[in-house]
Amino acid sequence: MTDLAILYEHPAWFTPLFAALDRRGVSYAALMPDGHFDPANRMAPAPFVFNRFAMSSFLRAGEHPIFHTMALLDHWRRAGAQVINGPEVLAIDASKARQLSLIASLGLAVPATRVVHRAADVVAAAATLTFPLVVKANIGGAGAGIIRYDSMDELRAAVADMTLPNSIDGVLLVQDYVPARDGKITRIETLDRRYLYALDITGAGTFDLCPADACQIPGAPIPMVSTDPAPELKQAAEAIARAVDLDVGGVEVMIDDRDGTPRFYDINALSNFVAKPLDVLGWEPHDRLVDYLIARIEGARG
Template sequence: MSKVYIIHENSEWTVHLTKRLEELEVPYEEWHLDEGVLDLTHEPPEGIFYSRMSASSHTRGHRFAAEYTAQVLGWLEAHGRKVFNGSRALELEVSKVKQYLELNKHGVKTPKTIAAVGKHNIVKAAEEFEGNPFITKHNRAGKGLGVQLFHSVEALKSYVNGPSFEEPVDGITLIQEYIQSPESYITRCEFVGGEFLYAVRVDTSEGFELCPADACQIGDLFCPVGEEVEQKPKFQVIEGFSDPIIEKYKRVLEANNIYIAGIEFIQNQQGEIFTYDINTNTNYNSDAEASSGKFGMLELAKALKEELHAYTDAKTEVLPSSDNFRASPRDFVRS
């Protein structure tokens, strides 16, 4: 029987989707790809595949999950399987440099950014900002990795050469102009099936990048999910949000075969929009959704159900033989 295969490495971020799939009676199977065995002499099972692999997988002890997933996605695509958020989506997920290049290609403004490898080059790159405030972040990011605000090169030099410096997993540190929002918030635009779902306003007064996931393990500095400050929620769905930037985002997603994503932007004092993140492993905040009556995982589950029906309608079911390849959640074995 054909089913939806969910590729991921963090069950806490996937349980909300699987619950919705169960509600809609959609057959599914999880592939937890923190490790495994991939036999290239066998074909993948029939069905559709959705990847939720995260750029921050290495912070949960899954150092090579993203690298392994890239090979699995290539294998699936080589066999003509329907993959949502496939190889290209993962390529952008693990590289902000590639995200910014792709955004710029489609006319989306991003903050001035310099990528550097090596501590001396990080300091040298910061000199290009000529006394203006700037931030550092990891190229392969997520979880607010490496995000620090600096007002001088000397302060950066002390950090880079001190004990608190965070070495990026890919060795690439980004030095980026600091865009200050007059009201200390960013906007995150959610897309399912390449279509705009809703925008959420995120309070950034206590951090630069905030994860909306209920199970987020970032810590209070970067992700105080569900908390309230002065009765004001951190995450609020914006009713009736509309901006020309949405059409540009849709073009970016279509050009890169990205089916599900959350794209974040910030506005400066003059109201200019600067986009700084494409999250292809998007999560949703349950409090914000409950208040608005809009539910991202429900819409995603509905979309996957439709895609599975379309796939099964177009595909003649073939009974498996003893030589067929069988998939398990953690690895691949022959039946």
């Protein structure tokens, strides 16, 4: 049995990770969440399982495996595997509502938000906020399921016409539209709960801010540049990573142009890293990730 199994579903995003593992001679099994599993089978595919599962998978398959994967990772952990970005992390990744609650519990600012589970409650929730606002799917990915509304009449019409965003779990967020300073957000990546690197991403109004090539708008790539966030932003991202027990993942923050407040709004446990990292960062973050995986495996061997 190999020491490492990688569970993933996107056909292209993890080619750089697999290449980095191959360069270092690390044996691994690349698995996709297809088929079935037997909950009475106490065998895990490897001592270490690395969850590389994307919330945006529901965009690529009508019969998405998000909830199946939560159960599968929990099953493998009960069978004795150490799961990197385990089922609890995946559960946080799969709920923007839980993410915002966790972030706010740390004393960090978030966009003003109301969480609802019925379209009929959206107007009442919006009445406690100001316009413009956005309605978000609780489970999104690559900017999916986010619509801006500039007036109550516009929102009422969307409710009546049943054109609100849909979330595969039925939960919606009604949220203040934060004007991001300079039209940019900062994505802070962490590894082993410590700061790894950060990107400034311009084009906050598009909502599609995934750093992987596959997420960018065809013919209109979103500008992404390496940045060095203020120490308090790095510390906040690390605090979030510790609170989530996040082995590897990104945290997104924007500066509210109205008052200069940093507002954290998204936790992403995928961290497929930026495309063309040597051009953007000057170094390859997958090498650091492989260092971490090797250290975990060797540490378990004693």
